[in-house]
Amino acid sequence: MGSTATKALVLVDGRIAGSNARITGADPERAGEIALKESLDQAGLRLEDVEYIVATGYGRRALELADESVNEINANARGAAWLGSSEGTVRTIIDIGGQDSKVIALDADGVIADFVMNDKCAAGTGKFLEVIADLLEIPIEELGDISLGSTKPVNINSTCVVFAQSEVVSLIARKEAPADILAGIHRSIASRVTTMARRVSMDRVVVFDGGPAKNKGLLAAIEAELGHPVVVPRHPQVVVALGAALIAADMLTGEGGGA
CATH class of the missing domain: 3.30.420.40 (ATPase, nucleotide binding domain)
Structure with a gap:
């Protein structure tokens, strides 16, 4: 949940199933809720299907739906490392x-x-x-x-x-x-x-x-x-959201997976 744009990403069984990015605007929580809903719609899921939500970024404490919040530096590192690079x-x-x-x-x-x-x-x-x-x-x-x-x-x-x-x-x-x-x-x-x-x-x-x-x-x-x-990832704007989703999977199972 960034100062300018809010992103959401859904992981299912260790794969990216949906994502969304939108302007944060004056209501970060509302932006986060909409981004999450759009991501879940892409994945063919509903909110009740989600097992764990981690929020990150400037507005992370505004999202009451979140089970946990982490700082964006940790989330960015997790997401970028997971994506990796063909260069090493x-x-x-x-x-x-x-x-x-x-x-x-x-x-x-x-x-x-x-x-x-x-x-x-x-x-x-x-x-x-x-x-x-x-x-x-x-x-x-x-x-x-x-x-x-x-x-x-x-x-x-x-x-x-x-x-x-x-x-x-x-x-x-x-x-x-x-x-x-x-x-x-x-x-x-x-x-x-x-x-x-x-x-x-x-x-x-x-x-x-x-x-x-x-x-x-x-x-x-x-x-x-x-x-x-x-190296620029295919979707560079959602790398931090990916990291938050991976951290959510870690917190849920200790090894990833789940929605």
């Missing part, structure tokens, strides 16, 4: 959410070894991308593809979202191309996030999750900063 064991996770960004280092067993988190400034988060999308009057889902057409990325010097927003307004007034502005924004976020990543024991097998991981331009910028490819 997942050892580093970059997660960009609506209001914060995190880098989590895992040991060889998938246990959290270290993490660093930025929740003091919106620069480097999904909210920042939403602000820029509004300024440029471009749908947020199109930012990545447009930025990949950049021929001369601008430099974004501000590290504060308020000043960066003002800087973008000035760039628009100077008739800078939207693609070049977006490429500069993505480079700025990538620089901030990879600086965080270098503060933990970063491994070459890096998973990038969270809603902004669907942004191809941001992914390319992060890969350029790191100097190697980054």
Whole structure:
């Protein structure tokens, strides 16, 4: 249950049977209930079929249906480690959410070894991308593809979202191309996030999750900063929800399974 989006995921016998993501809005509990219902509908299940519910994220304590709540760092680590990678064991996770960004280092067993988190400034988060999308009057889902057409990325010097927003307004007034502005924004976020990543024991097998991981331009910028490819799960926005479901299975049976 994130600050911007709420996700739900249903596991049945160790497989993903349904999932849903929606805007959190002003009522996190209602968003969580709807996301859960939609996920259960996908799975062909009803609420009474569910054996254990674990909530996570900023709004985790708002969901009265939950049997337990866990922090999103543990859930993210569990979900990413379970998904794995064709490149090898997942050892580093970059997660960009609506209001914060995190880098989590895992040991060889998938246990959290270290993490660093930025929740003091919106620069480097999904909210920042939403602000820029509004300024440029471009749908947020199109930012990545447009930025990949950049021929001369601008430099974004501000590290504060308020000043960066003002800087973008000035760039628009100077008739800078939207693609070049977006490429500069993505480079700025990538620089901030990879600086965080270098503060933990970063491994070459890096998973990038969270809603902004669907942004191809941001992914390319992060890969350029790191100097190697980054793994993006098929559905990056629900990795934390997957982790919560796996933890629910662990709590229920000690070895997973169940709905």
